[in-house]
Amino acid sequence: MAIQIKSANEIDKMRTSGIALRQVHNAVKAAVRVGATTMDLERAAVAKIEELGAISAFKGYHGYPAVLCTSVNNEVIHGIPHDRGALKSGDIVSVDCGVIIDGYYSDAAVTHAVGEISPAVAKLLRVTEASLYAAIDKAVVGGRLGDISNAVQVMCEREGYGIVREFVGHGIGRNMHEDPQVPNFGPAGKGPRLKAGMVLAIEPMINIGTADVKVLEDGWTAVTTDGSISAHFEHTVAITKDGPVILTR
Ligand code: MF3
Ligand code: CO
Numbered sequence: 001m002a003i004q005i006k007s008a009n010e011i012d013k014m015r016t017s018g019i020a021l022r023q024v025h026n027a028v029k030a031a032v033r034v035g036a037t038t039m040d041l042e043r044a045a046v047a048k049i050e051e052l053g054a055i056s057a058f059k060g061y062h063g064y065p066a067v068l069c070t071s072v073n074n075e076v077i078h079g080i081p082h083d084r085g086a087l088k089s090g091d092i093v094s095v096d097c098g099v100i101i102d103g104y105y106s107d108a109a110v111t112h113a114v115g116e117i118s119p120a121v122a123k124l125l126r127v128t129e130a131s132l133y134a135a136i137d138k139a140v141v142g143g144r145l146g147d148i149s150n151a152v153q154v155m156c157e158r159e160g161y162g163i164v165r166e167f168v169g170h171g172i173g174r175n176m177h178e179d180p181q182v183p184n185f186g187p188a189g190k191g192p193r194l195k196a197g198m199v200l201a202i203e204p205m206i207n208i209g210t211a212d213v214k215v216l217e218d219g220w221t222a223v224t225t226d227g228s229i230s231a232h233f234e235h236t237v238a239i240t241k242d243g244p245v246i247l248t249r
Pocket of ligand 1: 057058059061062064068069078096097098107201203
């Protein structure tokens with residue numbers, strides 16, 4: 001499938017979706033604390049999604065059972081919310097959520113610190129988020145998709161981090177996953193040319209240790225094979241003639 005170009009009107013609708021999603025993320029963030037379970041975060045998200053009249057983009061997607069993915073510490077992505085144990089000081093939790101409003105999707109993730117985290121983990125969060133913003137800066141008309149991927153790679157490899165390869169960002173619009181795939185590695189100056197009206201979910205997934213991940217028996221939770229800590233940040237970003245517009249800010 002070719003990369004779809006959205007009209008200004010469609011991008012407005014995606015902004016509406018993105019603003020709602022940010023409110024969900026804010027509600028979840030307010031619930032993150034020592035002693036909370038990831039199911040507490042799920043409940044906060046469910047309540048906010050309902051209040052906003054939005055639809056979860058995740059629940060029921062290939063049978064996924066929740067509106068959030070909550071991935072703790074060595075879990076990379078797609079952790080399923082549960083009540084089997086509480087968050088402790090020093091943990092991190094990556095919260096990924098997507099919603100649909102008026103047929104248009106938005107998708108965003110953030111990794112939260114719980115209580116006091118170690119300097120090494122704090123640095124992982126800073127660098128991963130900074131690599132997302134470096135990538136967003138490359139989401140400009142006339143650039144190449146590889147410029148976005150390479151921006152993440154350069155910033156994270158400089159710190160010796162492992163860049164997850166099995167999972168990638170994606171185009172987004174009337175579906176959660178559209179073309180193109182948006183890897184977090186690869187050469188600059190290569191790949192499709194970026195055009196006004198493209199909308200991308202850019203989402204670095206970065207490990208303190210090696211890049212390798214595996215999926216647990218539950219069929220969803222991706223963890224680092226070496227047990228190292230992993231972070232995930234994601235925004236839905238529109239490419240416009242005036243530059244990148246973060247729809248999930
Ligand atoms: N946010 C994820 C992505 O960007 C999708 C989550 S998978 C789901 O691809 F099953 F939880 F929906
Ligand atoms: Co995504």
